[in-house]
Amino acid sequence: MAAIGKIRSWGPTLVAVIGLALFAFIAEELFRSCQATSNEQRQQVGQVLGEKISVQDFQAMVDEYQEVLKVTQGRDNFTEEELNRLKDQVWNEFVQQTIIAKECEKLGLTVTDEELQNVLIEGTHPMLRQTPFVNQQTNRFDLASLQRFLNEYKNVQTQNAQYAEQYQALYKYWQWIEKNLRTQTLAMKYQTLLQGCFMSNPVAAKANFDDQNLMSSIVLASMPYADINDNDVTVEDADLKAKFNETKEMYKQDIETRDIKYVSYQVLPSEADRAALMATMQEAQKSLEEGAAPADVNRKAQSQVAYTGFAVTRSALPSDIAAKVDSMAVGATSAPFETTSDNTLNVVKLLAKSQMPDSIEYRFISVGGETIEAARATADSICQALKAGAVFDSIASKYGQNGQKQWMTSAMYEKSPVIDADSKSYIMAVNQLGVNEIKHVELSQSSLVLQVTARKAMVEKYDVAIVKHTIDFSKETYSKAYNNFSQYVSESKDVDALEQNATKYGYRVMDRSDLASYEHNVAGVRGTREAMKWIFDAKKGELSPLYECGNNDHLLVVALTKVHEVGYRDWESLKDVLKQEVLRDKKFNMLSEKLAGVKSIAEAQQKGAKIDTVPQISFSAPVFVQTTGGSEPALSGAVAATKQGEFSKKVIKGNRGAYLFQVEEQKQREGASFDPQAQEQMMKQRAMQYAGRFMQELYQNAKVVDNRYLFF
Numbered sequence: 001m002a003a004i005g006k007i008r009s010w011g012p013t014l015v016a017v018i019g020l021a022l023f024a025f026i027a028e029e030l031f032r033s034c035q036a037t038s039n040e041q042r043q044q045v046g047q048v049l050g051e052k053i054s055v056q057d058f059q060a061m062v063d064e065y066q067e068v069l070k071v072t073q074g075r076d077n078f079t080e081e082e083l084n085r086l087k088d089q090v091w092n093e094f095v096q097q098t099i100i101a102k103e104c105e106k107l108g109l110t111v112t113d114e115e116l117q118n119v120l121i122e123g124t125h126p127m128l129r130q131t132p133f134v135n136q137q138t139n140r141f142d143l144a145s146l147q148r149f150l151n152e153y154k155n156v157q158t159q160n161a162q163y164a165e166q167y168q169a170l171y172k173y174w175q176w177i178e179k180n181l182r183t184q185t186l187a188m189k190y191q192t193l194l195q196g197c198f199m200s201n202p203v204a205a206k207a208n209f210d211d212q213n214l215m216s217s218i219v220l221a222s223m224p225y226a227d228i229n230d231n232d233v234t235v236e237d238a239d240l241k242a243k244f245n246e247t248k249e250m251y252k253q254d255i256e257t258r259d260i261k262y263v264s265y266q267v268l269p270s271e272a273d274r275a276a277l278m279a280t281m282q283e284a285q286k287s288l289e290e291g292a293a294p295a296d297v298n299r300k301a302q303s304q305v306a307y308t309g310f311a312v313t314r315s316a317l318p319s320d321i322a323a324k325v326d327s328m329a330v331g332a333t334s335a336p337f338e339t340t341s342d343n344t345l346n347v348v349k350l351l352a353k354s355q356m357p358d359s360i361e362y363r364f365i366s367v368g369g370e371t372i373e374a375a376r377a378t379a380d381s382i383c384q385a386l387k388a389g390a391v392f393d394s395i396a397s398k399y400g401q402n403g404q405k406q407w408m409t410s411a412m413y414e415k416s417p418v419i420d421a422d423s424k425s426y427i428m429a430v431n432q433l434g435v436n437e438i439k440h441v442e443l444s445q446s447s448l449v450l451q452v453t454a455r456k457a458m459v460e461k462y463d464v465a466i467v468k469h470t471i472d473f474s475k476e477t478y479s480k481a482y483n484n485f486s487q488y489v490s491e492s493k494d495v496d497a498l499e500q501n502a503t504k505y506g507y508r509v510m511d512r513s514d515l516a517s518y519e520h521n522v523a524g525v526r527g528t529r530e531a532m533k534w535i536f537d538a539k540k541g542e543l544s545p546l547y548e549c550g551n552n553d554h555l556l557v558v559a560l561t562k563v564h565e566v567g568y569r570d571w572e573s574l575k576d577v578l579k580q581e582v583l584r585d586k587k588f589n590m591l592s593e594k595l596a597g598v599k600s601i602a603e604a605q606q607k608g609a610k611i612d613t614v615p616q617i618s619f620s621a622p623v624f625v626q627t628t629g630g631s632e633p634a635l636s637g638a639v640a641a642t643k644q645g646e647f648s649k650k651v652i653k654g655n656r657g658a659y660l661f662q663v664e665e666q667k668q669r670e671g672a673s674f675d676p677q678a679q680e681q682m683m684k685q686r687a688m689q690y691a692g693r694f695m696q697e698l699y700q701n702a703k704v705v706d707n708r709y710l711f712f
Helices: 002-009 011-042 055-073 080-107 113-122 143-159 161-195 202-213 237-251 271-289 294-301 319-325 372-387 392-398 421-432 475-491 495-505 529-535 571-594 601-606 633-640 676-691 694-701
Strands: 044-048 051-054 214-224 257-266 337-339 344-367 406-409 438-442 447-470 510-516 547-549 554-564 610-617 623-625 630-632 657-668
Touching: 044 055, 044 080, 051 055, 055 080, 055 161, 080 161, 080 694, 113 143, 113 161, 143 161, 161 676, 202 214, 202 676, 214 601, 214 633, 237 571, 257 475, 257 495, 271 294, 271 344, 271 447, 294 344, 294 447, 319 344, 319 447, 344 372, 344 392, 344 421, 372 392, 372 438, 372 447, 421 438, 421 447, 475 495, 475 554, 495 554, 529 547, 529 554, 571 657, 601 610, 601 657, 610 623, 610 633, 623 633, 630 633, 633 657
Parallel strands: none
Antiparallel strands: 044 051, 214 610, 214 657, 257 510, 257 554, 337 344, 344 406, 344 447, 438 447, 547 554, 623 630
């Protein structure tokens, strides 16, 4: 009993201990759940209509499209700017396709396999014209050609590994085409359904035709707003707020933007840096003039253009070098010259200039052996047999080869930055041999028996030694610039100090309004993604750390000055814009009061209006008024609603002034004839253009989240 009583005395303590244990267990699970959610969010590129896309999935889409462009454009790589445009296109297509797909799901619209097959059979879709499966005679998509490829693809994967990679790339390209054909067909069905909602009729068509083709000539009385000094008009905050409330739908934004101040400093070479490089280039010039080996001179001067020893066409030379060699004699060496377009110093020596074939047909037999000496001996024997009259194809067949003829063009090799020794020997031999000549080409591990069979398209080629070097800053120059900029940043604790200290250190503070997260850089400087991430995570008034960016030649500091959230803009940030609107309204009211009761052009002139005759005014285009210097759509509408001989019923409020007018003449445009069907179709197309703005509204409702700036 005593033990039971003791246990009971521990009751409250045990309850507390068990409660704490349960709380710890629940809190641990909650923490893990929150951590998992946070990690997931950190990996999200964006979200559309609740559909999330991870950075891995988005990158896969980008990679897929990049491979498509490699196939269609024959490209191996892309510049940073091209990749940015590619990523933008992939994102925009993802957003649009997601939105359209959701709308079609609500309406029950789909694209069946049968419909897709019909698109392939018809073969007129623009995307199909971009594929390799086009009949060259009919210039139409050839379904049979596609089917042959798909059958070959299956066989290649299992039988011929040599071509498997090429077929795989083309197969992936076709998969992309097929997927996008389906999405585009679905979008076309949606747009066709939408188009069916817009209708016209003969009565509306006739009225529209008359409005477009009724030409009016008027006598116009104008009173420009510019005649009233802005200082004579009182504008208060209450006026600005009222104007904002009246027009605030114009100032609604779908994405968050931010205003920043920034200082971007580009480190440039000092005079000492330029002098040191000039000395190197002058030494290169002297060495070339004295006959030193061009390859050795290039290596010593660290030239950006390697010397290959090949004579090349003019198009293969850098543009500045091509322009230089045009005026040079063979054997001449230029003095160092600067090219500002690529920021380089250059020295050029024209070693030779000759007429050579741009295209050469050749064939070869590759010869190997147990030792390199054995291969050489076999190749010599083959050369002797061929020179004695043996048939090339027969000997090639004996060594398991077909000896097939093939073409080599200058473009295949002359722009290569680096060419290995074997390739150089092989290319040099092809270029030097005459038609039907045979040569034994010794390679590092084997031999080639080479025969040139045709040469054509003779062009002028240049053997040029080029020493090209960018004008770079030294480590000392960069260190000095960095230390100065770092000191400036450390002394600037807030936005005001950033601006006040700028002049002292020789910098200039720049403003940028409405920076959006979908932009790829800050201040037009590449490599500023970390700065972008900081901007969209910072609070108003904060200063960023110092960023090293660009091509490792820019220093950047940023201050966040304002955040414009999704929704209506803050009216105070629009004061300048609103003030102009309020000034226009008040000036119109002042002029309207001045013109009150005026019933004729003569009376308007007595009130100070300027009189002009304006011919050929139609409802379809805004009239341009010379007196005020602006286009006035409201005036065009008022004239169209006034009959010939009548005076305007009220003062017209324009963009640049207040107007009264007298319609002198009205008549139909000469040569215009009414075609009911054509006019109805035109109205329908115009309605569709207006309806094309539906995507903007759908976008607004899709709650699009774009976090690409965190990753790309």
